[in-house]
Each structure stands twice: as structure tokens, then as C-alpha cells.
Amino acid sequence: MSTETVESPPSSERLLEAYRKMRTIREFEERLHVEIQTGEIPGFTHLYSGQEAIAVGVCEHLGLNDYIVSTHRGHGHCIAKGCDVAGMMHEIYGRATGLCKGKGGSMHIADFSKGMLGANAIVGGGPPIAVGAAIACRNRGDGTVSVAFAGDGSCNQGTVFEAMNLAVVLKVPTIFIYENNGYSEHTGVDYAVGSKDIAGRAAAFGMPVEKVDGTDFHAVYAAMGRALAHARGGHGPFAIEAIATRFYGHFEGDPQLYRAKDEVKRQRESMDCLSIFRRTATQRGLSEHDLDAIDADVLALIDRSVAEARQAPPPAESELTTDVYVAY
Amino acid sequence: MSTETVESPPSSERLLEAYRKMRTIREFEERLHVEIQTGEIPGFTHLYSGQEAIAVGVCEHLGLNDYIVSTHRGHGHCIAKGCDVAGMMHEIYGRATGLCKGKGGSMHIADFSKGMLGANAIVGGGPPIAVGAAIACRNRGDGTVSVAFAGDGSCNQGTVFEAMNLAVVLKVPTIFIYENNGYSEHTGVDYAVGSKDIAGRAAAFGMPVEKVDGTDFHAVYAAMGRALAHARGGHGPFAIEAIATRFYGHFEGDPQLYRAKDEVKRQRESMDCLSIFRRTATQRGLSEHDLDAIDADVLALIDRSVAEARQAPPPAESELTTDVYVAY
Amino acid sequence: MSQKSMRDAINDALHLEMARNPNIIVLGEDVSGGAGGTSGQREASGGIFGITKGLLPKFGDHRVIDTPISESAIIGAAAGAALAGLRPVAELMFADFVGVSLDQIFNQMAKFRYMFGGRTTCPAVVRLAMGAGMNMGAQHSQTIYPLLTSVPGLKVVVPSNAYDAKGLMLTALRGDDPVMFFEHKALYPRKGEVPDGDYTIPFGEAALVREGEHVTVVAIARMVVFAEKAIDAVEKDGITCDLIDPRTTSPLDLDTILESVENTGRLVIVDESPPRCSVAADIAAQVASQGFRFLKAPIGIVTAPHSPVPFARELERAYVPSPQRIEAAIRKVMQE
């Protein structure tokens, strides 16, 4: 956990760490985008590229005993919360050496030692779970919190509304992070979310809300600081709507016919949280050199992870019926 | 359907009709309260006494081709929408002569010839159904609408939120009537609804809302007129939060330990929609004498309904497997 | 040892284990009741069926949690609390409400341990009141347990009496897997001998309620009571039966059933559910596959009809398998 108070600006160590995490997520996803084309990666995969500042801006505040609950687009949340990057890559390749022994896959990565309670392939599945974890936080009385990541599309799922109301009623420390990347699958948020925005809904459920630029790490980090102060202070839940975009399709293979032709290109130029971060990095006392070194580190880590994952053994067939109560 | 425009004040014929409906609901429920104690009525029953002005204020605007969808506390909605009172009583007694042949019971009364699409024993079950019926209204393009009745407690059920958003997105003529009677079962609305009120939530979903005194027929009627003009005008859904109280327990047999000792007594004095209606009736051109005559009529109707229902035959055993696709 | 209703027996188990284990929480609609009411009285309810009575005053509102009507959030919160180290007991009230909460039961709770490679458990108990017999209509009278028995990862408990209910609940509260604990509404008031102290009944161990020679009768929950009546009736004609109460349908104690069928050669299964993909069908299939050589006669299956539960008294009575229908099924397998 940070030694700074939740509301103070991040130290340069933390900023470097945040940059490393964002860069790791980016390279992880960019690499997956390439590797998926080899056909070696099973299933379907949703990439987080473009939204890195949200996961990292939120999770940089959290300790190992704080919880997060994630979505189908969960790689970024996992990395931000500290999950082992190689273990994730192995999992996505479906290897015995994966974080979940290859039994979960891209949409079901969890790491309980890191307070990462699981990605979730059911849209809207996570927020109620986060409220439950927040009950545990409250009952322990140790100031820990529970964070629910949810997409703009998931904000139309009844479970998400129920979770917000329940958190307000029980006044438990749940922080709802609504990542508005403009789309749910092939449908735009302006169509699917009937109201003006998502933030207004959360407010109507009775909790404080902030709406932030999700491509600006500093903005997310600052808002999360205030959210955390609120939740840790025993004042109940808090919501953040963070606006960003995804640089790839809904899943790998999506032809994105719903997007204007040059949209992604323009967004990569103007909404890239990594470029944006770098733009003010020196002002904040970080050196270009340090950042470059991180970039190199990260690339090496991803290379290693992929190389190892490709060689790693699949789960033994006996795994088919372990880790589940079975008897017939 | 009314010959008045939806926004004009009701004619005295309509006012008398409204009074008759409210009185019918009241006497129906008061009588059930007594008859249930004989043990002749199967199952469990939720009485609508105290909320009559809401059902009637809403339904007096509706024609046979408009739809309503109701709740577990549905007798009032049925009567207001024109269901046959004797047929309802028979249904509640579980008779072959009931509106649903005795197979539905108190919580499952429907009458499709009256546009009454069914009571519903699943809290929050109705609103999505009402949105579906509203799609049919929109597609027919005949200016009909669909009304969802829902309690304050049901306003915490995810399905209700989903229904509101879907109605806004599709811009279909659904009118959501939130009957806030202060309680869901044995829990107060101030506890269970985490936000300030229900109206604010509906507004946050992107539709116009009015909050009205649900014990005042005229207030409900006027608000419903505006709702209807909006919905019929093709502007999409509308919500009304109507505040009232229930004069009995959640279901018959509820000791109501959660209510202050004299609460119901006080409410019967100050929040009785029938007394309130009568108070200004003469000013509105209605005669005491006409109202008294209606009272007498209604009592006779209820007497007859009960007497007949007690004598009516139960469904034949063959009914067990009819009206359902069955094959064995 | 004292005479207790099944209602009190389950309540007893909750009291005992909550005192023993501070990680147990109870949540659901009106599990205490009275929150936000005008009388100021909490514990206005103690659960619609009174199963959670007395818990709030003893354990406080951090452990006995009244919720809004939001079943997905209730079950989801139980799932999340379980991942985070608590042992939640969620009351779903009527079993029929799995309709509004199934995802959190079958895609979440049930699958966590497996999907996450065994790195977690999900020790949550969901309590569900089930069954017909009180004219509550089609949406408040279903048995539901077949549906959840079909789901890998869930344990499914279906007690038929007060003694078993207490012992099985204590087992549920100490296990590491999600447990669906079905309580038949018509059994709540039925009394039996129940020890005051602590005892557990293992899952997957059937009770041999009666011993006999000619027919094996397997019956679930309330149907055990009805089967006993049927067995009494046929005994007058010298037909004696093994009566097996599986107590849990998942895990299912197939061995006890197979052993009995090996002796009797005849099997009748009684399940209050509609027939298709029922637990009755499930047991019949397993015996037809693994105990075929023991069978001297077609398997007798007694279930509700394939229709929703009707409201009217006469119809509902005809819906629920009766002692008479069970008796007829026993006599029929004896004739073949």
C-alpha cells in the first residue's frame, strides 16, 4: 500500500511503477494481438489497450488486502493489481503453469494472493461480488476496500444497479469504476445507455460520483484517491466514470464496422494514455531515460512470458475432474 | 377510452365511475380480510386497501387496448382495469369459474380481454413484460400504451432498472407507476431504497417523472394524463412515483411489528383516498346521494361475489394437465 | 434431546455455528426485518419463515444483514464475501427465486473453485424454501432442486426431518463448497427429536429410514413422509420396503441405493418435481446403468405431472405425489 495518503499526489517511485504497469499492459495486449493470429491461443480474447490509465490509476492506490473484481476485458486489471505477468500469459495459452492451471483462460484469471477476485465472462457478474467482498472489508474493520470494474455496456445490466443500491444501503466500502470506452460489442454507448451518462445513474443511487478522463493517469489517480478516502472513512460506496477508448475490436477478429474508418487511428494519436503520461513526465521529475529503460524491461518480460508459455505443458487430463466437488 | 383529452379534468360520469372502482376495490379487500379468517381461501393474499386512488387514477385513462402489468398486490389493478369482480373472487377462492379457472389464484389474475396482462408473484417480474407489450403498441402505431405497476420494494430489483433503460432506448410507450406504500414486506422504504427517492432514479434513467400524492385521485389522474400525452405522443416512457400506504399487513396474517402502534389508525384517518375523494366531491358536482348509492351497489356486488364463489365448483382434476404443453 | 420443529432445528444450527465461528454472516430479505420501519423494532420478522429468528439481537447487524429485494445482489454478495474469507448464509426465501439469481449461483459460486484452478473455495450456503402444499401458486411452490443438482460445483441438501436438517446445516456451514440448502415449507412445523448440542451429518450418506425385503423406495424431502405412509399401507399385505432418504442429491449416495436394489430387485423413486430431468430420473438412470442386473421389474417413478403448480386446493393436492400414488407404484413393481 502507498505510504502517501490517498489524496496526495503520487511520489516519483509510484509514478514510475504506474508507468511500468501501464506499459506492461500495453505490451501484453499488443503482443497478444499478434500472437492470436498464430492460432496458438485458444478461445476468444478481449484486449485492454487504450484503457491502461484506468486500471493503473485505480489499482496504484490499493494494497494486497484490498480487492478488485474484473470483467471479460480483464488483463489490464490483473496486471495493475500485481498478478504475475508470466502466469497470466501461461493461463491465456491454456497451460498447466497458468495462474489458474489453464482451466480458466483469458476471461477467468484470478489471483487471490493479490486480492484479485477474478475476471468474469458474465457482463455485470462482478459488481455484486465486489459488494460481498466489501462486506468482508467492513466486518474486518481494517480499512480495506473492494473495487468493481465494469464497462459502459454492463451498466445496463440489472445486477449492476442492484449492487449499487445494496452497497449504499449497507454503507460498505465498494468503489465502482465504470470504464466507458464508447462501445458494448458492436453498439455505441449513446444508443445502449438511455440516460445522459452513467455517472448520473450512480448519483441517483445515492453515492458520490466523479467523471474523469480515463486516458489521463493523473486524473484517474486523483479521483480514486478521493473515492478511497470516502470509502475508507466509512462513508460507503463511491463511483467513478472514466472515459477512454479501446484500440482494438470488441474481441480479436472483430471487423469493427461500427466505427468510423479512421477513428482508432485518431484515437491512438490523441487518446493514448502512455503518450499523454510521457508528455508531462519530465515536469513531474521523471527522466526519459528511466521510462525508456522500463519500456525495454517490459518488452523483455513479455517476450520471455510468451516464449515460456508456448513451451509450457498443458494441464494433465486428471485436472478435468479436480478442483470441483464430483461424485456420481 | 375517455372522450376527454388525456389532460383535461375528468367529467362527472368519469368521476362517479372512478369512485365506484375505488369503492369496489376497498370493499373487495375489506371483505377478503374478513373471509380469509374463515380458512376457506387458499394460499396467501396481499390486500390493496389504501392504494385505490393510484390504480384507479391511472386506469381511468386507459382503454381496453391499453395494457397493464401488475404485481403480487394486484386486486386493485384488476378491478381498476375492468376485470370482472365476481370472476376475480372466484379465482381467489380457487374455483373453476374463476377468471383463470382457479389455476392462478390471487397472485396470478389476468384478463386479456381487458388488457390486463397478469398479476405477478415475482417482485420486479412485471416491468420487462410491460416494455414488451409497449413494443407491440408502438409497432401497431395505434396510440395504445402499456403500464407497469411496481412497488417501492420492487424498485431495488435489477429487472425494473433494465426495463426502464430498455424503454428509454427503444422509446416505447411504457408508463411506470411506482407505488410507494412505505414498506416492502417488513422493511421500510427508507432503509431498502438507498437513494433519496424512487423518482430520482427514474429521472436518471432518462425519462420524465412526477411524484404525486397517491391518496389523491385527482392528483394521480392529472399526472397520468400528462404521462399518457407524453407516451401517446411518441416521446417514450414516463414514470410516476405515487406515495400512499397500505392499511393491512404485507400479507394477511402479518403482525406488523415494524409499524408504529397507531400508524394504521392514523393513516386510515388522514390518508384514506375514499374520504379524501368524498371531501371535495360535491364541489366537483357529485351528489352525496349518488355516492351513497354506489356504496350500496358495491356492497351488494361483493356480497353476491363471495356468496357465489363459496358455492362454485373447484376445477376438474383433468385441469391439472391442460393449458400446458404436456407429453407423457 | 428435545422435540423440535424443523424450523427450530435449522434456527438452532445457525445459532450454534454463528456463536462458534465469527466468519458466518446471514443475509437476505427480512432475515431480521423492521429496518426503516416506524415502530423502531428490529427483529420484526426473523425471516419470512422464522428461520433466522433471534440472530440479530445476538450477533448484530454486521452479521445479520437485511437486504433490499435484489436477489442477484444478495447471492452475488454471498459469493464475493465467501471469496473474501467470510462464510455467508444467504436466504433466497422461495426457491422459485433462483429465476432472478441463477447466474450468481451457477455461473459464479459453482464455478469459482474450478475456473480459478483450485486457488480458492467458495464456502457459501444458500437457503431455499421449496415445495407445494400451501396453495402459493405457480411461482412460489416449485421444488427446483433438480435444476441445481444438475450443476457441477454445487452441493444440494434436501432434508426430510428436523434431526437431519440440523446436522446437515452444521455440515454445510463447515464445508468449503457452495451448498444449496432446500427446506420444504410443509416440513417446517413437523417435529422430531433433535439433540441440543453439536452434531453433523455428512453429505453423500443416505439414511435407511425403513428396512424391508421386497422393494427399494427412494424418496426426497417431504416425499419421505408420504412414502412412509405408503409403506405402512402395503405392509398390511406383507410387502416390506427399504426406504432410502438420500438427504443430499449432490453428492448422491448411489451405493446405498444400489445395495438395497441388489437385495430387493425392485425400485420406486418418489420426487415432488415434474418428471423431466428430475432427480427421480437421475437416480433411475444411474441404477439402470450401474445396477441393471439387480432389477427384476421396471423402475417405478412417481413425480408431479409435467405442469406448473396449480393454485386451487383440489388441483394442488392432485399435483403433489400422494401416499396413494406411491402405494400404487409399489404394488405395481411387485406385480411385474
Place this chain on the structure above:
Amino acid sequence: MSQKSMRDAINDALHLEMARNPNIIVLGEDVSGGAGGTSGQREASGGIFGITKGLLPKFGDHRVIDTPISESAIIGAAAGAALAGLRPVAELMFADFVGVSLDQIFNQMAKFRYMFGGRTTCPAVVRLAMGAGMNMGAQHSQTIYPLLTSVPGLKVVVPSNAYDAKGLMLTALRGDDPVMFFEHKALYPRKGEVPDGDYTIPFGEAALVREGEHVTVVAIARMVVFAEKAIDAVEKDGITCDLIDPRTTSPLDLDTILESVENTGRLVIVDESPPRCSVAADIAAQVASQGFRFLKAPIGIVTAPHSPVPFARELERAYVPSPQRIEAAIRKVMQE
């Protein structure tokens, strides 16, 4: 007559019937796609699996309705629209999403006609893509149909090929009961001869896919394809099989199965679902009860294991019943 994939065959049925019957509407997430997008292009999707392609341009957005991610509202709206005179086809996308919409399926749609004393019907079709085989993990790979087969009031369709899929869909669209139409994802691209015009296949009529003497094999959806391979393999040793594809699990054509078992005396049932309360169990139970005297050997039941669907390729392959496992089951019943 032309070669068509099952995907195109279902799409074809929707096109045909929507043109014929103006009351049919289609609704679901991205059934058209592109609404609110920046390209301005509608029909950006045509359904995640492409089954509803081309409908929006032809029938407009009052009949082809893109929805938010709100499955309860989608299915509920279908239920309500059906009560109000339309014939909705709701796409649930993955069958696994019954978790978030079960109430509207099993407490509402399924029960309306009965609860309301036969005063209404509910002619809604719910389309569900099911099955393992594409490494989509535990929450996107289930078969689910046993769960819905257990529900009185629902019809359940499980086509194994393009021809049947089109004919069964046309029947579904003209019936008066709610239909759960299961489409196996792995079958979507499989081609077969499909007439261009109108034809229907009645529900409750099984197809006799192969005729033989020694063993009756009943297989569902994709398992029909695998069973054919297994039957080819055993034929080399002179073992011939009836292969029965029930096509609908509710209603189930038990007669055809019983007739076949009367001839062969041996039964193997193949179901991609986990074993407990499966359709395999259901059929086995009915045969053990009504066709017991025909049976010469224990019933062979081939299902997935009682575990969630695993992600890794090797594990998922081991999860799904293989032609080899089916073959072994056929050989085993022949040895008894």
C-alpha cells in the same frame, strides 16, 4: 435445394417467416449492430454468430431490435410482446446467459398459459447458442438444455444439422408455446442440403439417422455427428446401430426410442451435458421405466464429466464426449 451451413439455414428460416408474418420481431444484443456507432453503419454485426444477418435492412428497426445488455429485460420484453400479439424471437446469445434471465423464461413465459387458465398463449422463441468446443471457458460453453427441458411449459429444440434447424425454426415460429431453440456453436458452419423454400419439421418427432440391429444410440445436437463416427467404427466389426436424433427434447419422441430398443435390446445415450439430471438421464429413466422388458444390457450413458467446462484445449477436448468414448460405450453394451 442447396448446400447451406446451419448458420445460413436458420437465417433463411427467419427471413422467410418474417416476410410471411408481420408479427414476428427479432430482438437482442447486436442482432443488427452498429446503433450508436461512429461509422453510421447499421447491420455492423447481424448477431454475434451472424444468424440475424440481413434482417434489419429488410424489416426495419421496429422489427429488428438492438438492445442494451439486459437479458432479463430482453426475455421479459419478448414475453410481454407475445402476450400483446407479437411473435418475438429473442436472441440470448450464449445459452449460459439463462443465468441472468431465467425468471422470465421459467416463471413467466413458461407458466403464463397455465397460470392464466389457458386464456392466453405465449408464442415466443428464445435462441441460445450452446456447447463446448471453442475454448470459450466455463461461462460460455454449457449446453443448458437439460435445465430447460425440466421446465413444464417450454418446448426445447436441439437441432443437429442445417436441414432440421431450418424446418424446426419454421415450426417454432408458427407454434403457440414458448420455444427454447438451442444452436450448437460448433455446428453453425456445418453444411447440408437445405431446400430453399418453406418446410416444417414437427416437434416431438425424432429422426432415425441410421438403421441397425444391435444397439440403439440416442444422441443430441453435436453428439449426433460424433455418434455417426462411432457407429462407422463399430460397423467394421459387424455391429450395426439405430441412431436416433430426438431433435426436440421437449416434447420427446419416446415412442421412436422405445420401438428401437424393442428391436435392439441395447441402448446408449449421448449427451454433451454433465451427467446429473441430464437429458441422457431423463431418457434412460423413461426407458428403464417403460421399456425395461426390452433391455438386454445396462443402459450406456455417455456424458461430459460432472465439472464445469475447462478452458485449455486438451482439457476441453477431454470434457466433450468423443467418438471414441461413444464407440467404447457401444462395445460395452454389446458385451453384456
